[in-house]
Amino acid sequence: MENFADVQYILTSFLMLMMGALVMWMAAGFAMLEAGLTRSKNNVVILIKNIALYSISVIMFYFIGYNLMYGGDGAFMGDIAFSLSGIHYDDHSVMADFFFQVVFVATASSVISGVVAERMRLWPFLIFVVFLSSIIYPIQGHWSWGGSNLGGWIHGFSDFAGSTVVHSVGGWAALAGVLVLGARKGKYGKNGEVRPIMGSSLPLATLGTFILWFGWFGFNGGSVLAMGSRSDIDSIALVFADTNMAAAVGAMTAAILTQLIYHKVDLTMVLNGALGGLVAVTAGPDLGMFAATIDGLVAGILVVFAIPLFDKLRIDDPVGALSVHLVNGIWGTIAVAIWNPEVTFLVQIKGIVTIGLFTFLSSLTLWYLLKILIGIRVSEEEEYDGEDLHETGLEAYPEFAKHLK
Secondary structure (H helix, E strand, O other), X not given: OHHHHHHHHHHHHHHHHHHHHHHHHHHHHHHHHHHHOOOHHHHHHHHHHHHHHHHHHHHHHHHHHHHHHHOOOOOXXXXXXXXXXXXXXXXOOHHHHHHHHHHHHHHHHHHHHHHOOOOEOHHHHHHHHHHHHHHHHHHHHHHHOOOOHHHHOOOOOOOOOOHHHHHHHHHHHHHXXXXXXXXXXXXEOOOOOEOOOOOOOHXXXXXXXXXXXXXXXXXXXXXXXXXXXXXXXXXXXXXXHHHHHHHHHHHHHHHHHHHHHHOOOOHHHHHXXXXXXXXXXXXXXXXXXXXXXXXXXXXXXXXXXXXXHHHHOOOOOOOOHHHHHHHHHHHHHHHHHHHOOOOOHHHHHHHHHHHHHHHHHHHHHHHHHHHHHOOOEOOHHHHHXXXXXXXXXXXXXXXHOOOOO
16 A cells, blocks of 8 residues: 555656646747747747746745645635745645746736737836736635635635736736736827737747647646546546637637737637636646537637727737636636536636736736836837837847848
């Protein structure tokens, strides 16, 4: 029996490590997607943001965030500590668990990066990531995955791999940021017209989407959190298949809808349709292929209509992340109550609203403080020239730049 327990310990820890590595690779996907859907004059700052936000998330979640999320039984938050030495698990390695959890934190920060792209200063954004990864994300995570359930307020809330806990949290924080920040210059006309601002590379954006799709198998598959039996492997296989199906259906739904509405297929909508399906299924990737199909179908529809809706509201989201991660994070979490009879709509909605209000209000407060204390937006001149020259002195594609001497 002891040897059997050792094998379970090894296999489950290995699952977390390998699936965590896949999720870490999603950081590259977010970077490529954001760089492809924005203008090349801002690409260097975007790449710095994406590698820095991952690094900050690792550091802050280790020293503060992980303990707030998992250390202790406080209703509001866990223990404040500066190491993982007091935490251990009988069925898997604590460091494997930390590694698997920390890559999720970085995903939430990556969502924000795309929404505020092309006009937010670099360092205020990174300061926000410090607080998100060490305080905001871990506290709300403590209520769901950390086991507190806010004293029973959201007891029974179900979010398998983080449609709300990760993706909507990133979306709420991003929404707060963009409301404080404002739109890019020239995006909206005085009479309400929306002017498209084309990205620098659709091939790069497509590559980023495929990387994210690939990494999502780790995101959802690793969240089974066990690989010690045949039933565990069956569960992981089902999660992989459901995840894949939701993305495929989301992509094709967006393709068909844009053809019907605009008489042309919009690649950016197709990419976001796939990502929307992935976000939606994340709350319940273990609920079967039919559920995954409907999750992806509705996600593709929501993306196609939510992106222009945000533009009508003059909320400038260069990459469509609010529609993908916030809107479909909410949809996917609610959908769990459709497919799982043990979960109620009321508790899912309570969880969504509670986590959403906390994240949005705390983020809004922090964004305003940053705006007042140090400023968060680049000048009009810097926005016109591009953030790269002013923030870094580098250009992503110098051979094509007008600034060559």
